[in-house]
Amino acid sequence: MSLFSFVLRRIGRGVLTLWFAVTVTFLMLRLLPGDPALAIASTNMTPEIRARLLNQYGLDQSLPVQYVKYLGRLVQGNLGISFSQNISVTDSLMEMLPWTLLLVGVSLLVTILLGIPLGVVAASRAGGVVDRVVQVVAVTGQSLFVPSVGILLLYVFGLRLGLFPIGGAYTDGTYGGAWYLSVFTHLVLPAVSLVLVQLGAYVLTVRSTLIESLGEDYVVLARANGLPYRRVLWKHALRNALLPTTTLIGLQICLYLVGGVILIETVYAYPGIGRGIYDAVVRLDFPLLQGAFLLLAAVVVVVNMITDIVYGLLDPRVKAGS
Numbered sequence: 001m002s003l004f005s006f007v008l009r010r011i012g013r014g015v016l017t018l019w020f021a022v023t024v025t026f027l028m029l030r031l032l033p034g035d036p037a038l039a040i041a042s043t044n045m046t047p048e049i050r051a052r053l054l055n056q057y058g059l060d061q062s063l064p065v066q067y068v069k070y071l072g073r074l075v076q077g078n079l080g081i082s083f084s085q086n087i088s089v090t091d092s093l094m095e096m097l098p099w100t101l102l103l104v105g106v107s108l109l110v111t112i113l114l115g116i117p118l119g120v121v122a123a124s125r126a127g128g129v130v131d132r133v134v135q136v137v138a139v140t141g142q143s144l145f146v147p148s149v150g151i152l153l154l155y156v157f158g159l160r161l162g163l164f165p166i167g168g169a170y171t172d173g174t175y176g177g178a179w180y181l182s183v184f185t186h187l188v189l190p191a192v193s194l195v196l197v198q199l200g201a202y203v204l205t206v207r208s209t210l211i212e213s214l215g216e217d218y219v220v221l222a223r224a225n226g227l228p229y230r231r232v233l234w235k236h237a238l239r240n241a242l243l244p245t246t247t248l249i250g251l252q253i254c255l256y257l258v259g260g261v262i263l264i265e266t267v268y269a270y271p272g273i274g275r276g277i278y279d280a281v282v283r284l285d286f287p288l289l290q291g292a293f294l295l296l297a298a299v300v301v302v303v304n305m306i307t308d309i310v311y312g313l314l315d316p317r318v319k320a321g322s
Contacts, residue, residue: 010308014301021297022074022290026067029286057083059286070290079294080287084280089291093273097295099169100261100272106187107194112249115199119206119241124233126211134207138200146260150193150267157189164189167269190268194260202245209241216240246310 054060058069073080079089122134158166165171166189170182213219214237222232265274273292280288 007309010305014305017301018294018297022071022294023067025290025293025297026070027063029289030063030066032284057081074294079291082288083285084283084288085285089287092276092288093291093295096271096273096276099270100265100274103187103190103194103265103270103272104261107191107198108249110191110195111198111202114195115202116206116245118199119203120210120233120238122203122207123210123214126207131207134203138203140200141196142200142204144197146193146197147263147267149196150190150264153189153193154267169271186270190264190270193264193267197260205245206241209244210237213237213240247307249307
């Protein structure tokens with residue numbers, strides 16, 4: 001199969017996945033208990049005002065009609081108007097997205113930069129004291145719950161020691177270099193919370209796959225030919241060990257977006273997509289929720305597509321198998 005056909009097939013699957021995610025999200029939100037009209041007006045509104053609001057937003061129509069109209073607007077790039085904010089959903093998401101990308105990007109980068117070297121060190125000393133310590137720390141980190149870590153760090157380093165801010169993305173009234181410093185200090189605790197929980201998966205994956213690679217014939221042959229152990233470890237064995245790590249990076253991005261970020265942004269009142277989803281659920285803001293979930297689904301599909309393509313390039317057997 002050519003690379004073009006391989007990529008085209010992945011895009012087709014991605015579009016089908018997005019349609020399925022959009023449909024499931026639409027139906028699930030309509031099954032939520034509560035009155036969406038309360039998100040638009042006060043609890044003291046008269047029945048006439050409530051009926052007029054539902055009609056204005058198309059919520060008084062049958063479910064199939066709402067679904068068809070929603071898909072029609074979606075094809076045109078119209079995500080609707082937020083009930084609670086009374087602004088375009090697209091504008092609202094574009095305000096929140098940069099903060100989530102910053103948090104996810106920094107957390108993931110730090111996790112990879114720490115996880116791969118730690119996994120290599122543990123594998124190169126398999127069975128030793130260093131390996132055991134790294135494994136214990138990694139397994140402990142994996143067993144932690146993101147909000148619990150976030151609340152603990154917030155209490156110790158935010159409230160008790162006062163080293164970092166306890167919420168938000170920056171301090172109002174700061175400009176220039178002070179603003180960037182404020183953004184950094186607000187980012188530290190949420191990012192560290194995510195790193196602590198996700199780091200163990202990278203360490204253990206790299207360690208196990210690298211130990212397996214070190215027993216392969218080509219590694220033994222390279223060592224028999226006199227190549228230095230360090231070169232064999234980092235240049236030859238690690239390359240094969242990075243194949244499952246590539247898949248893990250894609251999965252972790254999805255987990256960050258769908259799970260960890262929503263929880264940690266809520267704990268730290270960080271103004272990203274995760275915090276926006278929490279607020280939208282509380283206010284039954286259907287358009288904002290649909291837009292946020294669609295955005296997350298699109299990111300997950302694109303990340304998986306890129307992961308598949310990179311995996312296919314690294315290992316031609318995957319592409320041939322497709």
